[in-house]
Amino acid sequence: LMVWLRRCTHYLFIIVVAVNGTLLTINTGDYIFYTDWAWTSFVVFSISQTLMLVVGACYYLTFTGVPGTATYYALIITVYTWVAKGAWFALRYPYDFIVTPVWLPSAMLLDLAYWATKRNKHSLILFGGVLVGMSLPLFNMVNLITVADPLETAFKYPRPTLPPYMTPIEPLVGKFYNSPVALGAGAGAVLSVPMAALGCKLTTWTYRWMAA
Numbered sequence: 001l002m003v004w005l006r007r008c009t010h011y012l013f014i015i016v017v018a019v020n021g022t023l024l025t026i027n028t029g030d031y032i033f034y035t036d037w038a039w040t041s042f043v044v045f046s047i048s049q050t051l052m053l054v055v056g057a058c059y060y061l062t063f064t065g066v067p068g069t070a071t072y073y074a075l076i077i078t079v080y081t082w083v084a085k086g087a088w089f090a091l092r093y094p095y096d097f098i099v100t101p102v103w104l105p106s107a108m109l110l111d112l113a114y115w116a117t118k119r120n121k122h123s124l125i126l127f128g129g130v131l132v133g134m135s136l137p138l139f140n141m142v143n144l145i146t147v148a149d150p151l152e153t154a155f156k157y158p159r160p161t162l163p164p165y166m167t168p169i170e171p172l173v174g175k176f177y178n179s180p181v182a183l184g185a186g187a188g189a190v191l192s193v194p195m196a197a198l199g200c201k202l203t204t205w206t207y208r209w210m211a212a
Contacts, residue, residue, distance in 0.1 A: 053103050
């Protein structure tokens with residue numbers, strides 16, 4: 001019974017994280033939002049996806065103790081997100097409505113950090129968390145290259161008239177920071193460490209729940 005419950009818990013966690021990751025992707029890939037807030041959207045996209053990846057991957061990695069689990073986890077949520085992208089595209093939304101994150105290379109770095117330090121949990125939290133936080137925005141630069149130009153999208157999909165309180169303010173890109181990739185990587189490297197610790201802590205809680 002406990003083996004069955006453990007497996008159900010694993011699959012449920014994967015589904016919950018994958019669905020939330022997909023929803024975050026939809027929100028930050030929304031072509032209306034992206035048109036006015038392209039760089040800000042990418043920073044939010046980078047940080048949210050970094051945290052979603054690192055907490056789930058660290059949980060599974062420390063629970064199984066097998067390097068490679070993080071990559072397997074990233075593969076699952078990648079498949080989920082591509083299915084969601086296909087579904088929205090089939091509903092006649094523009095292809096760029098969902099920007100699919102590039103999770104796999106960052107997950108591989110997490111596995112590498114865990115394997116290279118002989119499955120040391122604290123090294124995983126510190127080194128793995130920083131590696132994921134710094135690398136995910138870098139790998140996701142491909143999304144900045146492949147998505148349609150915001151102005152082109154705006155002309156192709158004109159928006160209805162918005163009330164004044166919803167009219168976007170010009171973001172003044174470059175006034176406060178020069179690179180959305182650098183900002184996303186810097187913030188992600190800091191925030192992903194406590195989230196990696198949370199993922200490892202979830203393993204402890206799971207073991208306690210199983211023993212109860």
